Structure formats: C-alpha cells, structure tokens
Amino acid sequence: DGGITQSPKYLFRKEGQNVTLSCEQNLNHDAMYWYRQDPGQGLRLIYYSQIVNDFQKGDIAEGYSVSREKKESFPLTVTSAQKNPTAFYLCASKGRGGGELFFGEGSRLTVL
Amino acid sequence: ILNVEQSPQSLHVQEGDSTNFTCSFPSSNFYALHWYRWETAKSPEALFVMTLNGDEKKKGRISATLNTKEGYSYLYIKGSQPEDSATYLCAFNSNSGYALNFGKGTSLLVTP
Numbered sequence: 001d002g003g004i005t006q007s008p009k010y011l012f013r014k015e016g017q018n019v020t021l022s023c024e025q026n027l028n029h030d031a032m033y034w035y036r037q038d039p040g041q042g043l044r045l046i047y048y049s050q051i052v053n054d055f056q057k058g059d060i061a062e063g064y065s066v067s068r069e070k071k072e073s074f075p076l077t078v079t080s081a082q083k084n085p086t087a088f089y090l091c092a093s094k095g096r097g098g099g100e101l102f103f104g105e106g107s108r109l110t111v112l
Numbered sequence: 113i114l115n116v117e118q119s120p121q122s123l124h125v126q127e128g129d130s131t132n133f134t135c136s137f138p139s140s141n142f143y144a145l146h147w148y149r150w151e152t153a154k155s156p157e158a159l160f161v162m163t164l165n166g167d168e169k170k171k172g173r174i175s176a177t178l179n180t181k182e183g184y185s186y187l188y189i190k191g192s193q194p195e196d197s198a199t200y201l202c203a204f205n206s207n208s209g210y211a212l213n214f215g216k217g218t219s220l221l222v223t224p
Binding site: 031041050 | 116154201211
C-alpha cells in the first residue's frame with residue numbers, strides 16, 4: 001500500500017546526543033515536510049523540501065538538520081543544539097499540484 | 113508565522129448531536145484552507161481542501177464552508193457518532209508560501 005512510514009515510533013535519547021528520525025514515502029510525491037507538535041500547540045513547521053537535493057527552513061529550524069538525497073526519503077536529525085527536543089514529530093508529503101498533505105504516524109522523541 | 117485560530121479548543125457532545133467548529137485565518141494572500149481529522153494513534157487525514165470563497169464541501173455527515181474575505185471557515189458534523197471523536201485541524205496556505213500553517217485543533221469527544 002502507498003503511504004508514509006516514519007521510524008522509530010518511540011525514541012529515547014540522552015541529552016547531548018544527536019538523533020535521526022526516518023521518513024520514507026512511496027507515493028512519488030515531490031514535496032516533503034517535517035512538523036513538530038508540543039502539548040497545547042499547533043503543528044509547527046521545521047523544514048520542508050519541494051524537490052530532491054533542495055530544502056528550506058521552516059518556522060523552527062534551529063537545532064535541526066535534514067537531507068533530501070532521494071525523492072522518497074527525508075530524514076530529520078535532531079541535534080544537541082536543539083534546546084527542547086522532546087516532542088512529537090510528524091512527516092508529511094504532497095504530490096505535484098495536489099493540495100492535501102499525507103502524513104506518517106509520527107515519532108515521539110523523549111530526551112532524558 | 114501566519115496566525116490560524118480554532119475554536120472551541122475542545123468539545124464533548126452526545127451521540128446524535130450536531131456540532132460545528134470555527135477556523136479563522138488571515139484574509140489576505142489566501143491560497144487554500146485545509147481541514148484534517150486526526151484520530152488517536154493514527155495519521156492526520158485530509159477532509160477538505162478549499163480554495164474558492166463561498167465554497168461548500170461535503171463528505172458524508174461532515175461539511176465545511178469557506179469565507180476568504182472575512183477569513184473564516186466552519187466545519188459541521190451532523191448527527192455526531194462516537195467514531196467522529198478526533199482532533200480536527202485547520203490549516204491555511206497563503207499564496208506566498210509553500211507550507212501549511214496549522215491551528216491548534218479542536219478536540220471532539222462523542223459519547224454514546
């Protein structure tokens with residue numbers, strides 16, 4: 001079935017460690033996005049990519065990095081520079097010309 | 113960051129009740145307004161993508177209206193069922209941006 005797969009679903013890390021969250025899609029979508037959710041807040045955009053080998057910072061990019069080497073993959077690295085990394089992370093994609101976003105099931109990162 | 117407001121924050125209704133939520137967004141530079149349903153432990157799923165002022169869309173018992181001139185959209189659920197329990201997200205896309213700006217959502221609980 002076509003869709004977006006995020007892994008891992010849950011992740012625990014010690015403070016100061018970098019962490020990479022995986023996002024893979026088999027929908028042949030050009031655009032991919034990373035959002036973060038915190039309690040009581042809306043989804044906030046971290047990074048997005050409109051096309052392979054290109055990506056743009058979103059509203060809260062500090063402390064995060066991404067790559068887009070393949071169309072189907074858009075991994076997010078949460079670096080030690082991110083001050084409050086504990087959150088729920090959602091990946092999404094969008095087809096060319098299509099309006100709606102397709103989401104993964106999310107990854108919950110807890111930094112101890 | 114473009115401000116998208118949703119109200120109420122949460123809602124508890126009885127099975128069979130009809131209900132509605134509000135989403136307000138900037139009335140300038142409008143491109144599209146999205147509604148998503150997010151059930152617990154699942155991915156958010158698109159309900160509607162609306163682009164034209166005065167547009168009204170319907171999917172089963174759920175419908176939505178759009179007023180781009182005054183910057184609001186309503187989502188209606190007729191005859192709520194327990195399976196409608198979810199968080200309903202509204203997202204705004206301006207014509208100067210590639211990514212969606214989300215509201216905080218309205219959490220709906222429908223009890224039998």
